[in-house]
């Protein structure tokens with residue numbers, strides 16, 4: 711493998727290099743470089759200013775795409791306002807990876823097992839991308855990136871008074887999720903998201919609606935969940951195991967949320 715590394719300092723430069731070389735954006739490289747599948751042009755985003763900050767306004771928290779899981783874990787703002795995301799960050803990989811891996815890379819690899827994405831879907835987040843101008847896209851609808859778009863930040867509403875994340879993997883640390891799940895609740899509005907249960911992290915609309923009625927029927931919610939998810943069957947877990955884990959996690963989160 712041979713790489714040609716480009717280090718732009720602005721978003722416009724990064725776009726120009728991408729258009730010219732058809733290269734791949736590089737954040738921390740914990741997916742790209744570990745997979746060793748890449749050769750050609752890599753466009754590092756590391757030196758572009760303004761992509762690491764975590765800031766709030768009255769309604770939301772904006773997390774720069776290059777914020778690491780360590781930054782998220784150490785953010786009191788996120789721990790207080792977005793506990794599901796904090797828990798997802800804390801449960802991602804081990805300390806060395808969390809010290810480097812970025813939230814933008816977690817979104818940009820479009821894996822159904824991306825832990826932070828599950829929390830972000832439950833929390834109704836939007837992803838801001840730059841392709842010459844800025845656009846916001848609901849994360850639950852984001853399946854790929856158009857053209858040469860760069861993820862610049864993720865904007866997470868603060869309206870959910872309760873949120874929580876759960877993950878089951880082969881072991882506690884350094885382990886990909888077999889199933890992960892997050893729930894967020896605000897004044898009767900419930901949002902449930904599940905990872906590893908379809909080709910992408912899934913917002914479980916029908917299950918969320920059944921939990922938003924104010925009179926939760928857990929048995930019914932489990933049935934609806936099983937009709938919504940399409941777990942994969944692989945060496946990390948069979949389909950039956952993933953379905954069983956999913957309903958157990960649902961029960962746990964529903965009880966934690968006091969629904």
Ligand SMILES: Cc1cc2nc3c(=O)[nH]c(=O)nc-3n(C[C@H](O)[C@H](O)[C@H](O)COP(=O)(O)OP(=O)(O)OC[C@H]3O[C@@H](n4cnc5c(N)ncnc54)[C@H](O)[C@@H]3O)c2cc1C
Pocket residue numbers: 734735736737738739740741742743744755775776801802803804807810811812813814815816817818819823824825826855859860861862884885886887
């Ligand atoms: C040992 C190990 C354990 C892991 N455990 C977990 C785990 O428990 N949970 C989990 O969710 N993940 C886990 N991962 C996967 C990985 O660490 C995360 O997904 C991480 O967030 C990826 O971020 P990165 O900055 O390294 O991305 P990179 O590898 O740099 O990029 C990943 C992809 O996103 C694209 N990309 C990156 N940033 C942007 C951007 N700003 N705009 C557009 N595209 C972009 C890249 O082009 C690439 O396609 C693990 C990885 C390893 C090696």
